[in-house]
Amino acid sequence: MGRQPTSGYCQTCRKRRIKCDCYLIDKHADKTRPRCGQCSASGHRCGGYRLPLRMEVYGVHSDNNGAQKLVRLSTASLKRLTPSSGPTVEIRLNYPYSREELSPAYFFTTYNWAPFFRPLLLSATNGDFPEINKVCLQAISYGYAGLSLGDGTLQNKGRLLYGRVLSEVRSLLQQPVKPLLARLGFTMIMMGIYEFTVNKLCGQAPPHHVGLMQILHHCGSETFREQPLLEVYRSCRAMLICQALGRQSRCFLEDIPWKTVPWRHAPRTFEDCLMDIMVHLPGIAETLAVPQNRASCLDKIKTLSVALQDWRWAWHAANSASVRQVRHAASLDDADSHLRPDTPILVRHMLQTSLEFDTPRQALDILYYNVALIYLMQLEAAARGQTYPYSEVLSPAEQRYIRRQVAAASHQSSDGGGSPLLLPGQARFRCQAAAEAFMTLSCATRLLATTSSMVTVVTPMPIGIMYWVLRDQMQLREEEVALLVSRFPVLQDAESVFPGCFVSVGVGNA
Known part of the structure; x- marks a missing residue:
């Protein structure tokens, strides 16, 4: 016998076993036509919200007085049933590969x-x-x-x-x-x-x-x-x-x-030099755990910040022509249909734009660079006595500055005369570095899935550091966070995958 399913997901998201974007954003959305942003962002054809029947198995149960009635059979009871005699039917599991040679x-x-x-x-x-x-x-x-x-x-x-x-x-x-x-x-x-x-x-x-x-x-x-x-x-x-x-x-x-x-x-590669800088960050975080050491850590943070800027200038000199900014018209229309008029410009920029690189290593360099920049900014905030989540509340002047930087990056990319990446000193806020890291994920994921060359393993930590800035420090609404998360499957179930991916020293301390 059949019943209606309880899930509100579209058919495509149900088959892919992921959370449906439309369901995350608006549980009362119109389900009569396909409009799943998850499918639009990933390039899949949305199967719409026509609900299939779920099958439930019933059998005939006889009471002691001879009365019979239908009862639902559980999976465990089905296993106890004795198979009837008759021709053997071969059941093929719907695996992409055989069970024996997966x-x-x-x-x-x-x-x-x-x-x-x-x-x-x-x-x-x-x-x-x-x-x-x-x-x-x-x-x-x-x-x-x-x-x-x-x-x-x-x-x-x-x-x-x-x-x-x-x-x-x-x-x-x-x-x-x-x-x-x-x-x-x-x-x-x-x-x-x-x-x-x-x-x-x-x-x-x-x-x-x-x-x-x-x-x-x-x-x-x-x-x-x-x-x-x-x-x-x-x-x-x-x-x-x-x-x-x-x-x-x-x-x-x-x-x-x-x-x-x-x-x-x-x-030495650019990756090697960047890791030489990042290897010192955990030690500073450990030192900051003692409140009396915070003032002395500011000099170390400044030294590493200068080293990180020097690294970024050297990378720019060698690779500036290898990065491009790409705008996605479909993502633009989909984002505008869900966002409020006062949505931050960086959120719109992340939903509408991605960064393309020639090699996966270049994409990972910029991802790790921005993560190091975020971590240094968090260390500086902790050293100055702030407590987690070090929220960034931007003034109107600071918001105008970010708008100008976004417009300049788009203009340079469209003219083909400059790099769309933020140069050292232009990323004044953690939200800018997190946005640039976010926009590298699409290219990095695609190139890593096809490259034949050796690339250093990528752990969840850098993506988690970026995620918590978007989640806790940008003061975003839940629907805005849901839209960003829906762009990349690795951000699903982020609360369990990324615990502790941030500088938490100074929590509860003045």
């Missing part, structure tokens, strides 16, 4: 965070690294598929494979050869990805990151001077720095040998 392609094409992990996962499973990495990728694929499809068999297979990985890693950790041990850096990161994807360990450092630190300590900085171990070190460093930002505690990688020795035989 491909990682399902993980890469359906998991929201997969593009950010993909380059490292593919690089870690080539011939230069332990074979156990391939097993770990299978464990991630089966575990995620079982979780997303509600299939206990697939989940159990993922757990068995992951147990095999844990056992093999314990054996490999006993080997005395440091270069071989250092290759396990990728394995430890993959195990962390399993915990994040399958076991939903968010906002904390899984035990494998502690093991990763121990591997680096044991091998020493000199072990990573040659390829491919330098690439292993880059990802390990990015992972541990992001974890330290969340814990707000000093990271040992800020010591001079870890910033110099691995690059004795290789040129």
Whole structure:
């Protein structure tokens, strides 16, 4: 027998297993025509709100007095029923891949965070690294598929494979050869990805990151001077720095040998130089936890701010011609239909515009740069005695300044004579840096999903830092936040994925 479903989602969002934009914004919206902003932003064809019937199974129940009536059968009772004799009917599950040979392609094409992990996962499973990495990728694929499809068999297979990985890693950790041990850096990161994807360990450092630190300590900085171990070190460093930002505690990688020795035989990239700056941020946050130290931290914050500006000027000189601003007419119409007249200009700008780069590394450089800028601004606010969420209440003059910057970026992009990015000194407020980081996500996600080159792993931390500025510090209405979140699947369930992705020192203190 059939019943009407209780969900108000459109058919497309229901099939994609995501929250429907129209439902988030207005539960009383007109459901007679497709108007889902989630589908418009992602390029999917909205299936509309014609409600299908949900099937419920009933059987005949006989009472002791012989009376019969229909009763609803639960799933558990169905399992206890004895199958009737007759021809066997083969039931095919609607999986994109066979149960026996589930491909990682399902993980890469359906998991929201997969593009950010993909380059490292593919690089870690080539011939230069332990074979156990391939097993770990299978464990991630089966575990995620079982979780997303509600299939206990697939989940159990993922757990068995992951147990095999844990056992093999314990054996490999006993080997005395440091270069071989250092290759396990990728394995430890993959195990962390399993915990994040399958076991939903968010906002904390899984035990494998502690093991990763121990591997680096044991091998020493000199072990990573040659390829491919330098690439292993880059990802390990990015992972541990992001974890330290969340814990707000000093990271040992800020010591001079870890910033110099691995690059004795290789040129430094913009990514390397930016991480040299970011590695000092957690230590300042730890120092700020003691109120008496706050005044002395202002000089350190100023020094790092100058270093960050110098980095940005150098990046501009080398890459300014590789970035473009793109306006989306469909997003413009959809946003205008939901926004109020007094919606902040930056919200409209983020919904209507994206930044395009030539390479994924360029997009990630600007993402991490803006995240570092936000973190420094939060540190400065805490050092001056402000308390979280360090809300930015802009004066009319400051709002006019932001409007001029948005107009200038659009004008330069349309003329093709300049970069649409904010230059050092132009981003005076955290909301500006968060908006620019937000506009890099579309390009970064698309390029990471297709690149064949090695890219350092991207953790949720930088995206989480950007999210909390949009969520708590820009004083936005709920419907405005919902529109921004609907643009990117990785921002779904942000409250559970991004806890602690901000500077929280000084909470409750004057």
